[in-house]
Amino acid sequence: MLIKRMARITYLSLATFTGKQALLLLPHTVVMYFILASICQHMLMKYINEY
Secondary structure: OHHHHHHHHHHHHHHHOOHHHHHHHHHHHHHHHHHHHHHHHHHHHHHHHHO
8 A cells, every 4th residue: 555655656756757857866766665665674573573
């Protein structure tokens, strides 16, 4: 659900830019996804360790 929403936001934000700007934004998008994924993984590991 969260991933779908993020993908939609990314798609919409990339669709509003021209191809060149979208390519410049791509690394930032990847970094944002990586940070969010690591946060989710951290929370999941915390949850697993508690139970």
